[in-house]
Amino acid sequence: MVQSINHQEANANYKAKKFIIWLFVVSSTIMFAGWTSYYIVFAASKSKGHGLVLPDMFLYSTGVLLVSSICLFLAARAFRNGELAKQKTFLWATLLLGVVFGYLQVEAWVSLYQSGAFLVNNNAAISIIYIVSGIHLLHILAGLLLILSTLLGAYGKIATERLQFRMEVSSIFWHFIDILWIYLYVFLLLNS
Amino acid sequence: MSTITLHDTHKHDGHDAHGHEHHKETFLTKYVFSQDHKMIAKQFLITGIIMAVIAMILSILFRLQLAWPDQSFPLLETFLGKWAEGGRIKPEFYLALVTIHGTIMVFFVLTAGLSGTFSNLLIPLQLGARDMASPLMNMLSYWLFLGACLVMMGSFFVQTGPASAGWTIYPPLSALPKTISGSGTGMTMWLISMVMFVASQLIGGINYVSTILNMRTKGMDLWKMPLTIWALFLTAVLGILSFPVLVAGVVLLIFDRSFGTSFYLSDIVIGSQVLPNEGGSPILWQHLFWFLGHPEVYIVIMPALGISSEVISVNSRKPIFGYHAMVYSLIGIMVLSFIVWGHHMFVTGMNPLLGGVFMITTLIIAVPSAIKTFNYLATLWRGNIRFTPAMLFAIGMVSFFISGGLTGIFLGNASLDINLHNTYFVVAHFHLVMGSAAIFGMLAGVYHWFPKMFGRMMNPKLAFLHFWITFACAYLVFFPLHFLGLDGVPRRYYAFTEFEFMQKWVTVNVLVTWAAIVAALAQVAFLFNFFYSIFKGKRTTQNPWSANTLEWTTPVEHLHGNWPGEIPTVYRWPYDYSKPGAEEDFIPQTVPFSQTMSSNVPHDFDGNTEAERIQEEWMAKQEKAEREKVD
Numbered sequence: 001m002v003q004s005i006n007h008q009e010a011n012a013n014y015k016a017k018k019f020i021i022w023l024f025v026v027s028s029t030i031m032f033a034g035w036t037s038y039y040i041v042f043a044a045s046k047s048k049g050h051g052l053v054l055p056d057m058f059l060y061s062t063g064v065l066l067v068s069s070i071c072l073f074l075a076a077r078a079f080r081n082g083e084l085a086k087q088k089t090f091l092w093a094t095l096l097l098g099v100v101f102g103y104l105q106v107e108a109w110v111s112l113y114q115s116g117a118f119l120v121n122n123n124a125a126i127s128i129i130y131i132v133s134g135i136h137l138l139h140i141l142a143g144l145l146l147i148l149s150t151l152l153g154a155y156g157k158i159a160t161e162r163l164q165f166r167m168e169v170s171s172i173f174w175h176f177i178d179i180l181w182i183y184l185y186v187f188l189l190l191n192s
Numbered sequence: 193m194s195t196i197t198l199h200d201t202h203k204h205d206g207h208d209a210h211g212h213e214h215h216k217e218t219f220l221t222k223y224v225f226s227q228d229h230k231m232i233a234k235q236f237l238i239t240g241i242i243m244a245v246i247a248m249i250l251s252i253l254f255r256l257q258l259a260w261p262d263q264s265f266p267l268l269e270t271f272l273g274k275w276a277e278g279g280r281i282k283p284e285f286y287l288a289l290v291t292i293h294g295t296i297m298v299f300f301v302l303t304a305g306l307s308g309t310f311s312n313l314l315i316p317l318q319l320g321a322r323d324m325a326s327p328l329m330n331m332l333s334y335w336l337f338l339g340a341c342l343v344m345m346g347s348f349f350v351q352t353g354p355a356s357a358g359w360t361i362y363p364p365l366s367a368l369p370k371t372i373s374g375s376g377t378g379m380t381m382w383l384i385s386m387v388m389f390v391a392s393q394l395i396g397g398i399n400y401v402s403t404i405l406n407m408r409t410k411g412m413d414l415w416k417m418p419l420t421i422w423a424l425f426l427t428a429v430l431g432i433l434s435f436p437v438l439v440a441g442v443v444l445l446i447f448d449r450s451f452g453t454s455f456y457l458s459d460i461v462i463g464s465q466v467l468p469n470e471g472g473s474p475i476l477w478q479h480l481f482w483f484l485g486h487p488e489v490y491i492v493i494m495p496a497l498g499i500s501s502e503v504i505s506v507n508s509r510k511p512i513f514g515y516h517a518m519v520y521s522l523i524g525i526m527v528l529s530f531i532v533w534g535h536h537m538f539v540t541g542m543n544p545l546l547g548g549v550f551m552i553t554t555l556i557i558a559v560p561s562a563i564k565t566f567n568y569l570a571t572l573w574r575g576n577i578r579f580t581p582a583m584l585f586a587i588g589m590v591s592f593f594i595s596g597g598l599t600g601i602f603l604g605n606a607s608l609d610i611n612l613h614n615t616y617f618v619v620a621h622f623h624l625v626m627g628s629a630a631i632f633g634m635l636a637g638v639y640h641w642f643p644k645m646f647g648r649m650m651n652p653k654l655a656f657l658h659f660w661i662t663f664a665c666a667y668l669v670f671f672p673l674h675f676l677g678l679d680g681v682p683r684r685y686y687a688f689t690e691f692e693f694m695q696k697w698v699t700v701n702v703l704v705t706w707a708a709i710v711a712a713l714a715q716v717a718f719l720f721n722f723f724y725s726i727f728k729g730k731r732t733t734q735n736p737w738s739a740n741t742l743e744w745t746t747p748v749e750h751l752h753g754n755w756p757g758e759i760p761t762v763y764r765w766p767y768d769y770s771k772p773g774a775e776e777d778f779i780p781q782t783v784p785f786s787q788t789m790s791s792n793v794p795h796d797f798d799g800n801t802e803a804e805r806i807q808e809e810w811m812a813k814q815e816k817a818e819r820e821k822v823d
Contacts, residue, residue: 016325016406023398027436034440034483038455038476045473120452122470127453131443 014165021169025176028139032180035132036187042124049191050125052117057108058133061101062185068097069178072147076171079164084154087167091151094174098144105137132184139177146170227327230750232334233313234645237638239334240305241722243341244631247296248712252705254289257281259705261689261698275353283686284373287356290684291374294359295344295382297627299389302492304337306634307393307431310495311400311424313641317743318418320409320760322753325402329395336392343385347378355382358684360481363456363474367448370462383446390435390442397428397435404428409742411762416781418741418766419505419512422519423498426526427491433530434487441480448472475540482533489626490529493593494522496633497564500586502766503636504568506739507583508575509777511767514567521560521567528557538609547606554604561597565590576770576777580737581655582640588663589632595667596625599674614684617677620670628666638722643736647748648729654721658714665711672700740766740780764796790814 043049075090109130119130150166226232253272256265257280264279275285312330316323324330347354356374357366361382369376404425408417417425444455448469456477457469505512512518534542534550542550568590577583599621603609612618642650676697688694688701735744742762746754760782768779773791785792785803789810797803 013325013407016402019402019406020325020329020398023401023432024394027394027398027432030433031436031440034437034480035444038440038444038480041476041479042473046471119447122454122468124453124455124472127447127455128444131447135443 014161017165018168018172021172025172028176029180031135032132032184035128036184039125039128039187039191042128043191048123048125050117050123050129050188051192052112052115052126052129054129054185054188054192055108055111055115057104057111058185058188061104061108062182064097064101064104065178065181068094068101069175071097072171072174076167079167088151088154091147091154095144095147095151098140098147098174102137102140105133105140108133129188132188136177136181136184139180143170143174143177146173225331227323227331228750228752229312229316229324229327229330230645230754232330233309233311235334236305236308236312236337237645239338239341240301240309241719243296243300243305245715245719246345247293247301248715250289250293250296252708252712253281254286254293255701255705255708257286257686258688259698259702261687284356285353286686287358287372287684288354288374288378291356291358291361291382292344292347292354295355295386298359298488298492299386300337300341300344302626302630302634303393303431303488304389306495306630306637307424307427307491308334308337308396309634310420310499310637310641311396311428313645314418314420314743315400315403315424316407317644317746317754318421318741318766319404319407319412320742320755320762321403321407322755322759324399325407326399329399333392333396333399336388336395340385340389340392343381343388347381347385350377350381352376352378354378360478360485361445362481363445363448363477364460367445367456368460368462368467369449380449383442383449386442387439390439393431393435397431400424400428401432409759409762415516416762416765419501419515419518420495420498423494423501423522426522427494427498430487430491430494430526430529434484434491437480438484441477441484444480445477475537478537478540479533482536483530485536486533487526487529489622490525492626492630493633494525496589496630496636497522497593499633499637499640500568500589501571502741503582503586503640504571504590505767505769506640506737507578507580507586508571509578509769510571510575511769512567513570513573514563515765515767517563518567521563524560525557528553528560532557535604535606535609538606539613544606551604551606555601557604558597558601561593565594565597580639581650581652581659582636582737584656584659584663585632585636585639588659589629589636591663592624592629592632592666595671596621596623596629600625611680612677614682615677616673616681616683619683620673620677623670623673624666628670632663635718640737641743642722642725642729643732643748644743644746646726646729647732647750648725649732649736650721650725650729654717658717658721661714661717662711665707665714668707669704669711672704676700735780738776738778740768740778742781745780745782 039049071090071093075087075094078084078086078090112129117126117129119127121127146166147170150163150170153163153166223231226235253268256268265276266279268276268281269279272281272285275282281289312324315321344354352373354374355361355366355378356372357379361379365371366375366379369379404417404421444453447453448455448457452469454469454472456474457467457472460467460469501512501518532550532554534546535554538547538550572587599617603612603618603621639650639655642648679693679697681694681697685694688698732748734748737744742760745760747756762781763784764779764781766781768774768791770777771779771788771791774788775790779788779791785796785807789807792807794804794807797807
């Protein structure tokens with residue numbers, strides 16, 4: 001009886017903390033919605049978009065990010081099935097692909113820069129490409145840290161519930177930034 | 193059984209990752225880096241009070257300039273140095289004063305000071321939780337807020353002075369460091385401070401929402417929550433949905449200022465120098481800013497509305513009139529607040545059709561606002577009113593909400609607003625409806641929950657003095673400003689004597705400034721009362737106001753985890769005051785219906801037929817006993 005009360009309180013706390021991540025997802029979505037609405041109003045009032053052919057690097061990075069999300073999904077499934085070695089492998093894969101994504105984004109900026117589409121630009125629609133992809137990259141950085149903490153937890157000796165909590169939190173966040181990037185990429189593709 | 197639970201709960205907390213009571217509490221962990229929600233609430237409150245005093249002093253400084261524009265005050269030069277050479281406040285500094293006064297009051301006092309204090313204090317206590325969902329984030333929220341305050345105050349000590357572009361920091365003025373001295377380092381610090389502040393508010397708000405939705409005690413369903421919690425909940429939701437847009441706007445502004453992009457800039461010539469920025473639009477800043485900015489004014493007022501609901505109900509000894517209507521009108525205000533931002537932009541050359549849409553949505557807000565007002569009045573109606581200090585401030589809040597809200601109807605009309613925009617009429621309107629009303633709500637909360645926070649009572653006599661002077665002076669300050677506005681006197685002007693038609697208003701300004709000075713002095717009564725009572729006030733009983741809500745079931749002495757044993761279960765809504773048939777005029781939420789058979793009504797059971805049957809049987813038995821006694 002006593003144990004179950006304590007258990008319930010602890011569970012409620014994990015549930016509440018997981019909910020925090022969801023709320024963060026909401027507020028972050030709204031921030032990006034702020035920028036894309038800026039873009040829409042700007043493009044409508046000037047009747048011009050960024051007018052670029054987006055660098056191929058963005059396409060490759062999108063693919064890499066998608067694969068990383070699949071890896072994380074497999075890691076979560078391995079964890080549920082108790083296959084801890086497999087979980088670690090997939091977590092490492094996710095981490096690696098996340099870093100590759102970051103590299104490809106920087107490459108994309110380089111090719112944008114080389115094509116003459118600078119950040120400091122009289123077409124704010126071009127500048128905003130750098131802003132959204134840059135802030136998104138900051139989110140990736142945070143996501144990588146979450147995955148790293150899950151990995152450390154998987155190697156260290158922490159309670160299964162805590163590890164599960166970390167696993168779930170990094171899953172929610174990583175899949176979110178994956179979908180967020182797809183949204184941004186498609187948005188920029190459609191509104192050239 | 194209960195002792196076992198008590199013992200075990202403590203053991204559990206110690207093993208929990210965030211339990212801290214097994215570490216020895218030092219001064220640092222208890223008062224400074226505290227993760228206890230009650231301590232964080234006090235930190236928010238005291239920081240908020242200090243910021244409020246600073247912002248109030250700033251307002252007195254610019255009021256001096258407005259009342260006596262040509263007079264020299266050598267004392268000012270002593271204190272302000274080059275900002276008041278010859279004892280007269282410089283125009284640049286005047287603009288800085290107005291800007292920082294607005295920023296501090298809106299963000300630091302009425303957002304963080306109000307929501308931060310009462311969300312932290314009341315959410316776990318009124319819902320029956322041991323602490324917030326994440327105490328660590330809660331601590332972080334306070335420290336980011338304090339950092340924001342320090343950076344903002346730090347801008348007074350840079351060469352070029354604090355930000356001066358108004359609290360709305362419209363570009364291009366704010367985006368170009370060369371335009372005015374206040375757009376230099378001061379503006380950069382303003383932006384840094386604001387980014388920290390928004391981070392603090394988001395972290396805090398996310399935590400509040402998660403706590404409310406996940407950590408309520410047994411029996412506390414959403415429709416049994418006190419209206420304070422409803423208001424704080426919807427405020428936090430509003431913050432989560434609107435502050436990120438401000439971040440989006442501020443990031444673009446930072447890039448315009450520091451990296452040379454053209455998000456908000458186009459066709460600008462400074463002196464004879466043509467700037468390279470091309471293609472941006474300052475109107476887009478206004479859209480992004482006011483998409484936050486309008487919800488922000490409801491972030492300011494909604495906690496005050498919630499606190500007033502609670503205080504008025506407790507001190508009228510009556511259930512709040514229209515509990516559900518109160519909640520739905522808060523929800524209505526919240527939803528509407530997202531689609532009215534255009535009414536701040538009627539004079540930006542907005543398409544009149546779009547202006548019409550914003551006008552209609554704006555005027556619809558009058559409906560939920562009126563519902564709330566009438567419900568307050570109906571709660572007071574024939575109540576057994578106790579004029580405690582908190583009650584007076586809550587009634588004062590309703591008064592300001594009405595008198596300031598009525599002028600909102602004027603300003604919401606695009607055709608009237610075009611005349612009144614940027615006049616003192618707007619200043620008068622928002623200082624009454626969101627300034628005075630919100631600060632009175634906050635003070636009501638401070639007087640009401642002071643015993644909960646510090647275990648002592650505040651002196652009621654000093655509190656009455658504080659109330660009456662502040663109330664009278666607030667009206668004396670802001671009411672005359674309506675007439676200045678109707679006459680077309682523009683806001684933000686430094687020199688009143690430069691324009692023929694404004695000169696006659698200088699005498700009114702003298703009255704307003706004197707009223708402001710008296711009001712400021714009245715706050716000394718509050719400050720003394722507050723800080724003196726923390727240490728020397730009369731000790732409080734557990735439930736000094738005979739209130740129903742859960743926070744009064746905790747012991748007077750604070751302890752980590754709030755309740756020594758199990759968290760109490762909730763059986764009823766929080767407004768069972770003066771229920772016919774009850775022994776006392778209040779029934780706490782923790783009293784089950786089985787203990788109050790004589791006062792139960794069928795409506796209490798929410799269609800639970802078993803409970804209704806038991807109640808009917810009991811009544812029949814009572815009646816029979818009664819009849820036998822008569823025979």
